Amino acid sequence: MEAGKHEICPARGKIQQLTSLPSLAVVKYQLVKALNKDSISIEDISDIVKHDQALASRVLAIANSAFLGYPGRIGAIDQAVMLLGFDLVRSISLAASMFNVFASQYGNLKQIWAHSYVVASIASGLCDKLQGSEKGNCFLSGLLHDIGRLALFRIASESDMDTQIHELARLRGDALLKAEEEMSGCSHTQAAKWFLEHLYFPDEIIVPIEKHHELAGEGPLKKISNIIFLAEGLSDIICPLIAHDSKWTEAHVKLFSEMGLGDKDIDDLKASVETEEASIAKFFDL
Numbered sequence: 001m002e003a004g005k006h007e008i009c010p011a012r013g014k015i016q017q018l019t020s021l022p023s024l025a026v027v028k029y030q031l032v033k034a035l036n037k038d039s040i041s042i043e044d045i046s047d048i049v050k051h052d053q054a055l056a057s058r059v060l061a062i063a064n065s066a067f068l069g070y071p072g073r074i075g076a077i078d079q080a081v082m083l084l085g086f087d088l089v090r091s092i093s094l095a096a097s098m099f100n101v102f103a104s105q106y107g108n109l110k111q112i113w114a115h116s117y118v119v120a121s122i123a124s125g126l127c128d129k130l131q132g133s134e135k136g137n138c139f140l141s142g143l144l145h146d147i148g149r150l151a152l153f154r155i156a157s158e159s160d161m162d163t164q165i166h167e168l169a170r171l172r173g174d175a176l177l178k179a180e181e182e183m184s185g186c187s188h189t190q191a192a193k194w195f196l197e198h199l200y201f202p203d204e205i206i207v208p209i210e211k212h213h214e215l216a217g218e219g220p221l222k223k224i225s226n227i228i229f230l231a232e233g234l235s236d237i238i239c240p241l242i243a244h245d246s247k248w249t250e251a252h253v254k255l256f257s258e259m260g261l262g263d264k265d266i267d268d269l270k271a272s273v274e275t276e277e278a279s280i281a282k283f284f285d286l
Helices: 003-007 010-020 022-035 042-050 053-063 077-084 086-101 107-129 135-144 147-157 162-170 173-184 188-197 203-210 222-238 250-258 263-275 277-283
Strands: none
Touching (some): 010 022, 010 188, 022 042, 107 147, 107 222, 107 263, 135 203, 147 188, 173 188, 203 222, 222 250, 222 263
């Protein structure tokens, strides 16, 4: 669909309204307000997150992921803020809130989150192999890369498209994007862009998510965008048993080679993800 048509897509307003759901709106408002202050302290952010114990536990679970690569265990929110920085903890907090917002009776939504965690893990592993990449942004972009799918699910569950969108769960790659366009007027990559923009996420997170099904063009975010594109494709061959919408294509193979990576790197990434499979299952209650 052309960009102009996307701008007038009826689904856009509904997607943006999801950011006003109570469990997300409170965290969003408080965090944005705090970060817009002239002076901000570790305590300011910590107090907001600690107010919701379920949110705090998820933030710490993500912060302690082996794939963020911080030595030792992060045991408190203020420690997470100090080590990870205000912006990353803010984004992780919003991401954790989204898990609650999009929790559903539909089991395959948990599978989408698990797939997203796998992509985040692979992206983080790729950052270790490719110098000059921002690991935190790569991890978070991977974790949220399919948030648009969840947004479309949520909208469909409140309309007569409920059955149709669950049929999309069987599709992958370009076939999925085309079917989403025909049904909702936008793909999940465009839905993610609108949703995250309304939550004031930075371009460093939004652009790679918007482009995760295509090779990135020239620009300052080309490298991180291509890392997420690669991680999405690699999930197809590294964790094929977790339901996913990715396909390992010739475009992925070519980019992988151009980045100086090979079969051993795939083996390394697979081994790293396998060590976290139990944590992934526990985190998403699979």
